[in-house]
Structure formats: C-alpha cells, structure tokens
Amino acid sequence: MEKIIEIKHLNKSFGAHEVLKDINFHVNKGEVVSIIGSSGSGKSTMLRCINLLEKPSGGEILYKGENILDESHNIYNYRTKLGMVFQQFNLFNNHNALSNCTVSQIKVLKRSQEEAEAVAMKYLKVVGMDQYINAMPRQLSGGQKQRVAIARALSMEPDVMLFDEPTSALDPEMVGEVLAVMKDLAKTGLTMLVVTHEMEFARDVSDRVVFMDKGVIAEEGPPEQIFNNPKEERTKEFLRRILD
Amino acid sequence: MSFEAVKVILINYWPMFVRGAGITLFISIIGTILGSIIGLGIGVVRTIPVPDKGPKKVILKIANGILAAYIEFFRGTPMMVQAMFIFYGVAGVFGVQLNRLMAAMFIVSINTGAYMAEIVRGGIVSIDSGQYEAAEALGMNHFQTMTNVMLPQVIRNILPATGNEFVVNIKDTSVLNVISVTELFFNTRSIAGTTFKFAEVYFITSIIYFIMTFTVTKILRSFERKLDGPKNYNIIGNQMQVERPEDIVRKDDDHWHGN
Ligand SMILES: Nc1ncnc2c1ncn2[C@@H]1O[C@H](COP(=O)(O)OP(=O)(O)O)[C@@H](O)[C@H]1O
Ligand SMILES: [Mg+2]
Numbered sequence: 001m002e003k004i005i006e007i008k009h010l011n012k013s014f015g016a017h018e019v020l021k022d023i024n025f026h027v028n029k030g031e032v033v034s035i036i037g038s039s040g041s042g043k044s045t046m047l048r049c050i051n052l053l054e055k056p057s058g059g060e061i062l063y064k065g066e067n068i069l070d071e072s073h074n075i076y077n078y079r080t081k082l083g084m085v086f087q088q089f090n091l092f093n094n095h096n097a098l099s100n101c102t103v104s105q106i107k108v109l110k111r112s113q114e115e116a117e118a119v120a121m122k123y124l125k126v127v128g129m130d131q132y133i134n135a136m137p138r139q140l141s142g143g144q145k146q147r148v149a150i151a152r153a154l155s156m157e158p159d160v161m162l163f164d165e166p167t168s169a170l171d172p173e174m175v176g177e178v179l180a181v182m183k184d185l186a187k188t189g190l191t192m193l194v195v196t197h198e199m200e201f202a203r204d205v206s207d208r209v210v211f212m213d214k215g216v217i218a219e220e221g222p223p224e225q226i227f228n229n230p231k232e233e234r235t236k237e238f239l240r241r242i243l244d
Numbered sequence: 245m246s247f248e249a250v251k252v253i254l255i256n257y258w259p260m261f262v263r264g265a266g267i268t269l270f271i272s273i274i275g276t277i278l279g280s281i282i283g284l285g286i287g288v289v290r291t292i293p294v295p296d297k298g299p300k301k302v303i304l305k306i307a308n309g310i311l312a313a314y315i316e317f318f319r320g321t322p323m324m325v326q327a328m329f330i331f332y333g334v335a336g337v338f339g340v341q342l343n344r345l346m347a348a349m350f351i352v353s354i355n356t357g358a359y360m361a362e363i364v365r366g367g368i369v370s371i372d373s374g375q376y377e378a379a380e381a382l383g384m385n386h387f388q389t390m391t392n393v394m395l396p397q398v399i400r401n402i403l404p405a406t407g408n409e410f411v412v413n414i415k416d417t418s419v420l421n422v423i424s425v426t427e428l429f430f431n432t433r434s435i436a437g438t439t440f441k442f443a444e445v446y447f448i449t450s451i452i453y454f455i456m457t458f459t460v461t462k463i464l465r466s467f468e469r470k471l472d473g474p475k476n477y478n479i480i481g482n483q484m485q486v487e488r489p490e491d492i493v494r495k496d497d498d499h500w501h502g503n
Contacts, residue, residue, distance in 0.1 A: 051381055055296075076383045084381035090374035094396040103392050104382035149378075156382060 001028040010059035019045050021215045032192045034202035037212035043195040047164050051082045083153030083161040087169050089145040091137040097148045098133035101155040123151040127181045143174030163194040203227050211235050245443040257435050264431030265452050272413040274349045279356025287364030288390045318358035324419040327351045331423040348425040363405045367398035407464035411457045
C-alpha cells in the first residue's frame with residue numbers, strides 16, 4: 001500500500017512545553033484514519049504540523065516519500081495537496097460561498113474563473129450547498145458554513161483531507177449533516193485524517209483509529225480493536241470516560 | 245462683525261475662497277488616499293511572519309525597524325515642523341526649490357501614512373487569525389492572503405478611521421501656510437490682510453471648513469452603508485425570483501426552518 005504521509009520521530013514544543021513526543025505514524029492512500037484522545041493531548045498540533053501551520057521542532061514529515069521539512073521544499077505547493085477543515089470553519093467573510101471555493105483555485109492553482117467555478121459547483125453539490133452560492137458566511141448556519149468549508153478544501157482537489165474536530169463547534173442538530181457529508185466522502189476513496197470526538201464516526205467509518213494521550217500515540221489499530229479490545233489501560237480509561 | 249461686510253467680502257473675494265478651498269480639498273484627498281496606500285503597504289509588510297532564522301529574518305527585522313522609526317517620528321512631531329523641515333531642508337541640501345503643492349501633498353501623505361499604518365495594523369490584528377490560517381492551508385502566500393482575504397475586510401473595518409483622517413487632513417492642511425501653499429487658510433490670511441475685516445473673513449472661512457468636513461463625513465457614512473451590502477441572498481435554482489424585500493425575508497424564513 002502506498003504511504004501518502006509518513007511521520008518519523010516528530011517532536012513539537014511550545015517553549016519548554018513538549019506537546020508532541022516522538023510521533024511515528026503514516027497514512028496510506030485511500031485510507032480513513034480517525035484520531036481520538038482527550039482535549040490537550042496534541043491532536044490538533046499533530047494535524048497542524050502535517051500541513052506546516054505549526055513548525056515541527058524535530059523529526060521528519062514525508063509526503064510521497066519526500067521530506068517536506070527540507071529547506072528546498074516548496075511549502076505553498078505542498079499545502080495545495082492537503083485540504084484542511086477547521087473546527088471554527090474559518091470561511092473568508094468577504095467572499096460568498098462560491099468565491100470562498102474559487103479564490104484559492106484562481107490565485108494559487110492559476111485556474112481560470114470558469115474552470116474554478118465549475119470545480120467549485122461540483123463540490124458544493126457534493127456537500128449539498130449548491131443552492132447557496134450567493135450567500136455570505138454570516139448568512140449561513142454553522143452546519144452550512146462547515147459544508148462550504150469542506151467544499152472549499154475539496155475544490156483544490158487535494159490528495160489528503162485533514163479534519164480538525166469539524167463538528168465540535170456545531171449545535172447538536174447540525175452535527176448530522178456534516179457527518180453525513182464526511183461519510184459520503186469516505187466512501188469515494190478519498191484519503192482522510194480526522195480528529196474527532198464522534199466515536200460512532202470513528203468506529204463505523206474509519207479504517208484505522210489512532211488514540212493519542214499526552215503527546216504520544218498510545219495505541220492504534222482497526223476500529224474493532226480500539227473500541228472492542230483496547231490493549232492499553234489508557235485507551236480503556238478514555239473510552240470508559242467518553243462512551244457513557 | 246457686520247453681515248453687510250461679510251456680503252461685500254464674499255462678492256469681492258469669492259474666487260479666492262473657492263480656490264483656497266479647492267486646494268485644501270485636493271491636498272486632503274490626495275494625502276488621505278496616498279497615506280492609506282502607504283498604511284496598507286506597511287501593514288502588509290509588518291505582518292509578514294518572521295522566520296526563526298536565515299537572511300529573510302534579518303531583512304524583515306531591519307525593515308520593521310525602519311518602518312517603526314518612520315511611524316514614531318511622524319506621529320511624534322507636528323506636521324508644521326515636518327513641512328518646514330522637508331521643504332527648506334530639501335531645498336538647502338539639494339539646492340532645489342520644491343514645487344509647493346507637490347511638497348504639500350508629499351508631507352500630508354507621509355504624515356497620514358504614519359497614522360494609517362497603526363490603524364491598518366489594528367485592523368489586521370482584529371480579524372480572527374482563523375481566516376489567515378485557512379488561506380495558508382489552501383496554499384496562499386502572505387501577499388495573496390492579504391490582498392484576497394484580509395485587506396478587503398480591513399479596509400471595510402477601518403473606513404470610519406480613514407474618514408476621520410480625511411477630516412483631520414482638511415483641517416490640518418491649514419498649517420501648510422508656513423510653506424506658502426495657497427490653500428484655504430493661506431488665502432484667508434491674504435484676504436484678511438487686505439481688507440482688515442478679520443472677524444468677517446475668518447467667519448466665512450470657518451463656515452467653509454465646516455461645510456467641507458460635514459459633507460465628507462456624511463458621504464463616507466452613506467458609502468459605508470452601501471459597502472455593507474444587501475442583507476439577504478437569493479436561493480439559486482428557485483424559479484420564483486425574488487421581487488420584494490418581504491418575499492426575501494419569507495423565503496429565508498422558510499428555508500431556515502424547512503431545512
Ligand atoms: N500555539 C500554542 N502555544 C502554546 N501552547 C499550545 C499552542 N497550541 C497548543 N498548545 C498546547 O499544546 C497542547 C496540545 O494542544 P492541542 O494540540 O490543541 O490538543 P488537542 O487538539 O488534542 O486538544 C495543549 O496543552 C495546548 O495548551
Ligand atoms: Mg484540538
């Protein structure tokens with residue numbers, strides 16, 4: 001199986017605070033990997049290191065075998081290969097739904113306006129937001145914003161999608177619509193790395209589950225193992241706390 | 245003060261008042277526009293993320309130092325002194341006589357630029373960093389992020405402060421009479437010196453200044469409101485296009501609840 005992303009001995013400190021400690025991890029092409037763990041365990045930091053929103057303090061991040069931390073590596077080009085969905089949506093407030101999805105296609109990928117709009121419409125349909133192309137972010141509900149944000153990331157046609165707790169900032173009644181979109185995407189064979197507190201999603205949709213605790217990967221394996229037969233005491237303890 | 249005298253002065257000197265007001269307005273507009281551009285440019289440079297090491301770090305540190313010095317100096321000294329220093333300083337050092345109007349526009353622009361730089365910085369900082377990160381994550385560089393995402397929002401947010409700078413400039417260009425720019429205050433002094441009707445002449449001038457600042461304030465307000473744009477959007481693919489505001493509201497409502 002082809003490894004799209006491989007992380008070797010990744011360390012990250014904020015000042016004296018060591019947040020990630022010797023992380024080793026990979027994502028295969030077409031795989032859906034869920035990352036679970038308590039708040040503060042370093043899940044977001046790991047995701048943000050992968051697309052270099054945070055600068056790792058040490059280790060290697062290989063994208064298709066190339067170390068992207070090499071000075072010579074073009075990080076702007078690399079970032080277009082990864083789509084990122086944030087907890088807080090982070091839509092561009094000065095752009096409507098459609099141009100949220102076209103601006104980076106046009107400016108970064110140098111696609112024409114028509115081509116960018118066609119691509120954007122395709123993905124806005126996928127997330128069920130094609131009727132709202134004229135809406136500004138402030139006119140949309142949280143769930144709608146997040147679906148536009150997913151379409152925006154997909155419009156770059158990335159190799160991997162990174163999700164950082166995409167449903168955590170949503171009102172409960174809107175969680176379903178976003179999870180449904182993510183489930184559909186998982187079925188298309190898209191490579192996805194999802195930080196989530198939705199245990200059902202992690203169990204039913206992912207091929208592999210990674211449990212993080214205090215800056216290390218405490219356990220990883222297929223969902224059946226993590227949820228039915230966790231090997232580590234820490235995993236059991238976390239699941240007991242979160243599942244009842 | 246007699247209103248009869250005001251009338252006589254207006255009849256005899258209105259072209260000078262108008263010309264003076266025109267120059268004042270012209271210098272203020274150019275100064276505010278160029279100053280805003282300077283401020284936006286500095287805002288973009290000062291928010292470039294500084295890397296941990298390498299030559300880029302050194303260059304950015306030096307650039308930021310120079311910009312900070314410029315801002316502090318022009319904010320910390322009176323424009324009247326700046327005008328004298330630049331006009332006579334340049335004339336003395338390079339042996340050239342600057343065009344007074346050009347010098348005036350230059351001084352007001354760089355003075356406004358120093359104030360606008362701080363306003364723009366505040367405007368950039370006040371936009372949540374999530375949008376910047378989202379743009380980064382999509383592969384945009386600092387300049388692309390600034391021009392496509394941040395600055396359009398910053399410009400909207402700082403419009404009131406920019407309007408305020410414009411009004412300040414209309415009033416403060418009066419100090420440029422020290423380098424004999426024929427703006428409104430300079431012309432007023434000439435008229436007063438000829439007629440010896442100080443109260444009447446300055447009464448007229450104060451009215452003209454007030455009309456200018458008041459009108460500018462009003463125009464900017466309505467411009468701001470326009471920029472805020474329509475409150476509603478159309479659902480695409482709906483055969484019934486929206487005709488009246490009530491319909492828009494109703495359709496939106498349906499959609500919120502029916503979805
Ligand atoms: N920019 C930052 N500066 C300092 N500390 C940070 C920063 N970002 C995260 N941290 C710290 O790193 C730890 C891990 O955070 P995070 O990766 O957000 O955890 P998680 O996503 O698992 O909740 C936390 O203790 C947090 O306080
Ligand atoms: Mg987090």
